[in-house]
Amino acid sequence: MNLKSIAECERRNLEKMKRYRLPFGYKKIGILVIIISIIGIIINKTSIDDNLFAQVGKYGILLGLVLISLSKEKIEDELVISLKMQAYTFAFVISVILTLTNPLFTYIASIIANKPMDIFKGMGDWQILWLLLSIKLFYFEFLKRMSR
Amino acid sequence: MKNSIKIERAIMGITQEELALKIGVSRQTISSIEKNRYIPSTLLALRLSQLFTKPVNAFFELEQEDEVLI
Numbered sequence: 001m002n003l004k005s006i007a008e009c010e011r012r013n014l015e016k017m018k019r020y021r022l023p024f025g026y027k028k029i030g031i032l033v034i035i036i037s038i039i040g041i042i043i044n045k046t047s048i049d050d051n052l053f054a055q056v057g058k059y060g061i062l063l064g065l066v067l068i069s070l071s072k073e074k075i076e077d078e079l080v081i082s083l084k085m086q087a088y089t090f091a092f093v094i095s096v097i098l099t100l101t102n103p104l105f106t107y108i109a110s111i112i113a114n115k116p117m118d119i120f121k122g123m124g125d126w127q128i129l130w131l132l133l134s135i136k137l138f139y140f141e142f143l144k145r146m147s148r
Numbered sequence: 149m150k151n152s153i154k155i156e157r158a159i160m161g162i163t164q165e166e167l168a169l170k171i172g173v174s175r176q177t178i179s180s181i182e183k184n185r186y187i188p189s190t191l192l193a194l195r196l197s198q199l200f201t202k203p204v205n206a207f208f209e210l211e212q213e214d215e216v217l218i
Contacts, residue, residue: 075174078189147180 022071030067037061058126065133083147087140095132099123149214152207154182156200171195 037060044053180186
């Protein structure tokens with residue numbers, strides 16, 4: 001195998017990866033995973049056990065959001081792909097802005113609550129990913145309705 | 149860019165749903181193209197051209213702000 005054919009093979013694999021989407025049915029699985037995770041978190045609130053359910057539930061919500069985000073629409077055409085890309089870009093930019101301005105909001109909240117808070121504590125990985133995926137999903141639905 | 153897809157569709161006597169089915173997209177995409185909210189890819193434009201048996205230029209037209217100054 002020469003260098004040119006290796007490069008061609010890699011390019012084809014990258015193209016396949018770029019276009020890969022989960023089947024439409026995974027959207028329902030994603031919703032189900034989110035519902036189960038939320039129930040787990042609620043159960044955790046009422047139990048005296050450690051926060052195992054809450055931790056698993058938090059990551060379950062992320063998994064559910066990823067499944068919904070990666071799954072195809074009923075008809076996945078070029079308009080839908082373009083709207084998805086716009087939604088990902090918007091969600092990324094908004095998440096970065098919110099992460100950067102988080103210390104400011106924490107500072108304002110500490111003044112209002114009259115309670116000292118660590119303004120540079122920042123957002124955790126879960127919050128950032130949750131924010132990004134949620135904004136993506138809601139903005140995509142908004143764009144879909146707008147394009148009708 | 150403006151287009152006359154709606155007129156071409158009326159000439160053929162087909163609905164948005166039927167046109168969408170023929171070129172393999174959703175009805176929403178046809179509606180967005182007709183309302184000039186979405187510019188289709190070259191592939192889709194060529195599929196429309198094949199279906200209408202007309203060149204792409206016959207139903208897609210550049211507007212003044214789209215034209216490149218040479």
